[in-house]
Amino acid sequence: xxxxxxxxxxxxxxxxxxxxxxxxxxxxxxxxxxxxxxxxxxxxxxxxxxxxxxxxxxxxxxxxxxxxxxxxxxxxxxxxxxxxxxxxxxxxxxxxxxxxxxxxxxxxxxxxxxxxxxxxxxxxxxxxxxxxxxxxxxxxxxxxxxxxxxxxxxxxxxxxxxxxxxxxxxxxxxxxxxxxxxxxxxxxxxxxxxxxxxxxxxxxxxxxxxxxxxxxxxxxxxxxxxxxxxxxxxxxxxxxxxxxxxxxxxxxxxxxxxxxxxxxxxxxxxxxxxxxxxxxxxxxxxxxxxxxxxxxxxxxxxxxxxxxxxxxxxxxxxxxxxxxxxxxxxxxxxxxxxxxxxxxxxxxxxxxxxxxxxxxxxxxxxxxxxxxxxxxxxxxxxxxxxxxxxxxxxxxxxxxxxxxxxxxxxxxxxxxxxxxxxxxxxxxxxxxxxxxxxxxxxxxxxxxxxxxxxxxxxxxxxxxxxxxxxxxxxxxxxxxxxxxxxxxxxxxxxxxxxxxxxxxxxxxxxxxxxxxxxxxx
Numbered sequence: 001x002x003x004x005x006x007x008x009x010x011x012x013x014x015x016x017x018x019x020x021x022x023x024x025x026x027x028x029x030x031x032x033x034x035x036x037x038x039x040x041x042x043x044x045x046x047x048x049x050x051x052x053x054x055x056x057x058x059x060x061x062x063x064x065x066x067x068x069x070x071x072x073x074x075x076x077x078x079x080x081x082x083x084x085x086x087x088x089x090x091x092x093x094x095x096x097x098x099x100x101x102x103x104x105x106x107x108x109x110x111x112x113x114x115x116x117x118x119x120x121x122x123x124x125x126x127x128x129x130x131x132x133x134x135x136x137x138x139x140x141x142x143x144x145x146x147x148x149x150x151x152x153x154x155x156x157x158x159x160x161x162x163x164x165x166x167x168x169x170x171x172x173x174x175x176x177x178x179x180x181x182x183x184x185x186x187x188x189x190x191x192x193x194x195x196x197x198x199x200x201x202x203x204x205x206x207x208x209x210x211x212x213x214x215x216x217x218x219x220x221x222x223x224x225x226x227x228x229x230x231x232x233x234x235x236x237x238x239x240x241x242x243x244x245x246x247x248x249x250x251x252x253x254x255x256x257x258x259x260x261x262x263x264x265x266x267x268x269x270x271x272x273x274x275x276x277x278x279x280x281x282x283x284x285x286x287x288x289x290x291x292x293x294x295x296x297x298x299x300x301x302x303x304x305x306x307x308x309x310x311x312x313x314x315x316x317x318x319x320x321x322x323x324x325x326x327x328x329x330x331x332x333x334x335x336x337x338x339x340x341x342x343x344x345x346x347x348x349x350x351x352x353x354x355x356x357x358x359x360x361x362x363x364x365x366x367x368x369x370x371x372x373x374x375x376x377x378x379x380x381x382x383x384x385x386x387x388x389x390x391x392x393x394x395x396x397x398x399x400x401x402x403x404x405x406x407x408x409x410x411x412x413x414x415x416x417x418x419x420x421x422x423x424x425x426x427x428x429x430x431x432x433x434x435x436x437x438x439x440x441x442x443x444x445x446x447x448x449x450x451x452x453x454x455x456x457x458x459x460x461x462x463x464x465x466x467x468x469x470x471x472x473x474x475x476x477x478x479x480x481x482x483x484x485x486x487x488x489x490x491x492x493x494x495x496x497x498x499x500x501x502x503x504x505x506x507x508x509x510x511x512x513x514x515x516x517x518x519x520x521x
Contacts, residue, residue, distance in 0.1 A: 036397035036466035036498040037344035039180075040335075040380050041150070042068070043200055044373050045143055046355030046406035049117045049460050054363070054411055054447070055370035058308060059315050061419035066370075067378035068400040071464040073472055076117050077486050078479075079404045080107035080456055081145035082165045083158040087134040097155065097165070100508040104479040104487065108456060115483040117458040118410070130408060130455045140454035143355070144211040146403035146488060147203030151175040153492035153505055161199065161208040161217065172207035176495055177227065177346050183501045185343035189229030189334045193303040193327055193372070194352030195246040196232030196295070197221065200403065204348050205230075218247035222255065226262060226291065228341070229334045231278065231325075233297030235268045242299050255293055263293040273322045275329035282333040292337045296324045303327075305353045306368035310422040317371045327351055327372045328379040335383045339391060344499075349376060358406035361439040361449040364425055366409075373400075384465075397465040397498050399491065405457035408450035415446045423447055461486065467498035479509055482517035 044051075056065040085097040085107045094106060114125035131138060142158040149155060152173040156165045164171035180186040190201035197218040199211045205227050206220040214234075221230060234246030244252065255265045266281035268274060278294050285292040298304050304320035319326060325333070331349050338345035351373035357365035377400055384396050417423065429441035433450050442448070463472060471494050476484040489507060496503045 034394045034466055035500040036395060036495075037184075038339070038384075038391055038396040039344075039346045039495055039499060040396070040398045041346075041348045041495070042373065042377055042380070042398070042400040043147075043348065043350040043352075044354050044370065044400070044402045045194075045200060045350055045352045046358045046404060046454065047351075047370060047373070047402040047459070048405035048407075048409070048455075048457055049120065050409050050411055051354065051358070051366055051370055052460065053119070054409075054417070055367050055374065057411075057417055058367050058419065058421065059371065059374070066374045067381060068374070068462045071398065071400065071462040073461070073463040073468050075461040075463075075472060075476065075484060075486055076120075076458040077401060077461045077488050077491070078104070078108040079141050079146055079149075079402075079459060079488050080139075080155075081141040081149070081158060082155050083145065084139045084141055084456060085155070087139040091134060099155070099506060101510050102507075103512065104509050105512060108458070108480070108485070110480055110483050110485065113456065113458070115485065117405075117460060127408075127450070130457055131450055138451060138453045138455060140456045141404050142199065142211075142454065143352075143403050144199035144203060147200045148173070149488040150491050150495075151177070151204045153489050153496075153503065153507070155489060155507065159209075159211045161202050161206055161211055162204075163207055163209050167209040171209070175204050175207075176492055177204045177348075178225070179496065179501060179503075180344075180346050180499055184499060185341075186499075187228040187338045187341035187343070187345040189227050189338050189345065189347045190232070190350075191229070191327070191330050191334050191347070192232040192350040192352050193305075193369075194232065194350070194356075195234035195297065195301040196230050197234060197246045198232075198301075198352065200350045200352060201230075201232055201348065214246045215244075215248045215251075218251050222247070222251045222293075228291045228345070229293075229337050229347070230263075231292070231294035231296075231330045231334060233295075233301045233303055235295045235297040235301075237299070238270070242297075242301075246301050252295075255295070263291045264288070265293050265295070267295045268297065268323050270323065275322075275325040278325045278330060278333045279336070282336040285337050286340045292333065294325070294330065294333070298324070302353055302356065305357065305365050306372050308364055308367040308371065308422060309420075311420045312418065313420050315420040317368055327376040331376045331379050332383065335380065339383075339389070342390075344395075346495075346499075349380075351376065355406055358409065359452050361407060361409075361431070361452055362425075363409075363440065363442065363447050364422055367422070393465045395466055397468065397495070398463065399495070400460075400462040401491070402459040403488075405455045405459055407452060408455050408457070410448050410450075412446050412448070415444065417446055458485065461491075467494075471497060479511065481511060481513045
């Protein structure tokens, strides 16, 4: 009897082990069942993990309740660019950046900055590493060079749009959108709450030595690259009352009046619901086999940010105006058009106003804009999960990340904000880190800021879908030994490989490998 009982116990243990192994393999297999025919990249511009946590606490009373917090893969990414690298190299008396032989630990040093972003790692790093200015500015990437890393796999200088560092005449780089259109017939699209000719969207569908050449960037997007979907800010206002800052009059007239334009053109209209107008435009574009261009925004070119309200235990976020679409609605309109292409699509969606909120140390606006991203990601998840079409997680890849951190914001754990809670926010005071500047202040101390600039902190990466798990694990720590950190340039190769167009990196780092690795995590 004892022998039979022992055999039964062993059998149960064996079956349990097989089940656990099967379940584990199945969890990984979710990401390798097929080629990614649909790639959706979400960007929270200037979003660090503390901003995510703050928004999740406001909405749900917990740290990990945002839509993208539930995606299968979670990791962290180093974001430095060539300009950042060279600033650090100068202080270390080492050689400036070159695409072969550079040391990634000059761009980001986990021994000084940590192996994980705050607060996943809350000790063992040096605040001064992130906050000490070099040549008058905190070392950190800008949005143009960060987006170029994703879109081309190259590191470049601050301000460059899909262009090699040092601005050679032949320095234009083919972007992932162009590559996948050329090799796989993908439809391509960009969506942003900031002007469509701004750094992040521009780096996927244009090329320029300066992000400030808005007219040149807009001209290339509208006349040459002609993505299947462009939705963003930059609306010049009725009769150009907001000025033609982000596109020239000729491009505006071409979109609005020229019958040769390939676009269904939708623009901000007084008292009209921008979400409704945009979706109607998407339906028209699909039915007529045309492309979609949505031009919105306010006097500064950006969408007016959603507004959170201070209602303890009852969180509420409302639209600042109905005339601009919410990012979720813009995402749905883009997906409606792009998913009509049987060959597949690439879509980049940016919530660009998170960055503006953090530059101003504006906690309330940061909550509203991060909520906007949260809702957009949920809309895309729901779109993929719809039954009755050819999209599912076996052929769709979704990524959510940030281009850089901003503000070095920290939440007080002793005065923890709950669902629906917003801190008292006082405008017009001097910045605690720079008395010569004015910014929002928080007298009760629930939140603190240490800068109004970008920082070189790690950012989060979330992913789900085709080819997700094995490929990302391959990159973890390959540039930053004894960590699980990925580099932002590796996301380009991750996406191209997932789409069935594997690319070889032009970057050849010189890797320092401590032996043995201690405290690996």
